[in-house]
Amino acid sequence: MTVRYQYCHAYGFDREKIKERLRLFQLTKSDLATSQKLQELVIQPNSKPIINKFYSYIGNHREYQLYLSNEKILESLKETQLAYLISLGHNFGSEDYFDMRLRVGVAHSRIGMPLSLYECAYQQLRSLILSYVPSEFEEETVEELRSFVLKIISLDMSLAIDSYMESNVHQLEDSIDKLVKKSKKLQYWSEMDPLTNILNRTTILKSVRNAMLETHKKNNLFSILMIDFDNLSLVNEKHGHMVGDLLLKSAIEVIKALLGEADKIGRYGGDEFIIMLPGKEDENATEFAKYLYLSISEKIFEIGKHKLEIHLSFGVSVYKEGESLPDLLNRADKSLLENRHQHV
Numbered sequence: 218m219t220v221r222y223q224y225c226h227a228y229g230f231d232r233e234k235i236k237e238r239l240r241l242f243q244l245t246k247s248d249l250a251t252s253q254k255l256q257e258l259v260i261q262p263n264s265k266p267i268i269n270k271f272y273s274y275i276g277n278h279r280e281y282q283l284y285l286s287n288e289k290i291l292e293s294l295k296e297t298q299l300a301y302l303i304s305l306g307h308n309f310g311s312e313d314y315f316d317m318r319l320r321v322g323v324a325h326s327r328i329g330m331p332l333s334l335y336e337c338a339y340q341q342l343r344s345l346i347l348s349y350v351p352s353e354f355e356e357e358t359v360e361e362l363r364s365f366v367l368k369i370i371s372l373d374m375s376l377a378i379d380s381y382m383e384s385n386v387h388q389l390e391d392s393i394d395k396l397v398k399k400s401k402k403l404q405y406w407s408e409m410d411p412l413t414n415i416l417n418r419t420t421i422l423k424s425v426r427n428a429m430l431e432t433h434k435k436n437n438l439f440s441i442l443m444i445d446f447d448n449l450s451l452v453n454e455k456h457g458h459m460v461g462d463l464l465l466k467s468a469i470e471v472i473k474a475l476l477g478e479a480d481k482i483g484r485y486g487g488d489e490f491i492i493m494l495p496g497k498e499d500e501n502a503t504e505f506a507k508y509l510y511l512s513i514s515e516k517i518f519e520i521g522k523h524k525l526e527i528h529l530s531f532g533v534s535v536y537k538e539g540e541s542l543p544d545l546l547n548r549a550d551k552s553l554l555e556n557r558h559q560h561v
Contacts, residue, residue: 222312224319228383235315242372244309251365252306259362263349264302267342268295274341281338284330305346306369318373322380326388332381336374343370410484412462413469421483421491422542428493429536429545439536440502442492443549444509447528447557449488456523463520468513468527475512491549499535506531530557 225231230238239245260267272295275281285291301321308314325335343366350362408420416424425441432439446465453461469482472492476482481493492509494502510531518525532553534545 222316224316224323224380225312228319228380230312230315230319232312235310235312238315238372238375239310242368242375244368244372246310248306248365248368249308249310251361252309252369254358255306255362255365256303258351258354259346259349260302260305264299267302267345267349268299270345271298271338271342275338280334281330284328284334305373306365309369309372315376318376319380321373322377322382323384325377326381326384332378335377335381339370339374339377343367346370413466413484415469415473415490416481416483418483418485421481421485421493424481424483424493425491425545426542428495429542432495432536438496438498440494440497440499441534441536441545441549442494442502442506442509443485443532443534443546443553444490444492444506445530445553445557446488447530449527452525452527456520456525460520460523460525464518464525464527467518467520468529471513471516472509475509489553497535499533502533502535506533530554532556 225235272291275285285294301317304314304317346366347363350359350366352359354362408416410417415421428439431437446468449461449465452464465488469490472482472490476492483491485491494505497505510529513527513529516526518527530553532549532551532555534549534552536545
């Protein structure tokens with residue numbers, strides 16, 4: 218549903234702000250009669266010549282051609298410009314009038330026309346209208362019409378520039394927002410393993426390092442659990458890598474559900490994975506590893522038409538004060554090798 222006076226609403230032009238803008242340009246109720254006179258004596262009898270000369274000016278300056286080179290667009294703009302001219306000054310204090318003038322700025326902002334060209338176009342239009350004020354009119358009438366043209370064109374230009382600038386700001390904000398979202402998305406995927414949608418090797422090792430530093434500062438317990446899916450290569454050979462990939466993803470989803478959000482899991486490489494277990498000493502970490510082992514080993518995974526099992530080996534390593542990351546990983550890997558193919 219279209220909001221009435223959507224541009225007035227968007228750019229904050231309520232009745233009070235409209236009155237304030239009219240005061241700035243010294244436009245009063247007495248100018249309404251002058252606007253009618255301008256239309257009857259100047260604009261309506263000369264609207265087409267004014268438009269033709271205006272677009273002749275546009276056509277003679279290549280700066281405008283970058284934005285108005287399409288003939289269909291140009292013809293459409295001429296019709297729009299004619300409607301604008303016929304409405305110039307008519308009921309200038311109304312929300313309708315302000316909404317139409319604000320729309321003009323938004324339209325020119327969308328095509329990217331520089332503000333300098335925009336201001337030059339208004340200046341040219343104002344000069345053309347003034348040139349059609351008959352010199353044979355009484356001096357007082359000529360001055361009245363000229364004064365009104367200067368004020369009403371200045372009002373229109375101020376409104377169009379307001380919406381032009383605001384529209385540019387909104388476009389910039391939208392662009393920044395899109396860039397931020399894109400950056401976050403790129404950062405997310407740079408940290409994730411694309412197959413299993415868990416942390417990749419670089420990120421999980423970074424998380425382990427950070428946990429080691431935090432443990433050192435607060436003297437907390439910290440363990441890692443290294444797991445290896447032993448029979449995955451056999452599944453790949455027998456049923457194909459697509460089935461193997463789906464089996465691996467399904468198994469990881471089960472593990473993630475068992476871990477909850479507190480612990481982190483990442484792909485260390487190939488079929489090996491690291492699970493971070495903050496706050497767990499060796500005995501508790503080993504008990505959790507056995508629980509994980511049984512939960513996975515006892516589960517039948519339905520992958521397409523296949524009903525498959527997946528077997529894992531595990532190794533536990535509790536962080537020791539002052540040891541390096543390679544030492545921690547080597548102990549976990551050694552523990553994994555010792556437990557491989559053993560039933561708990």
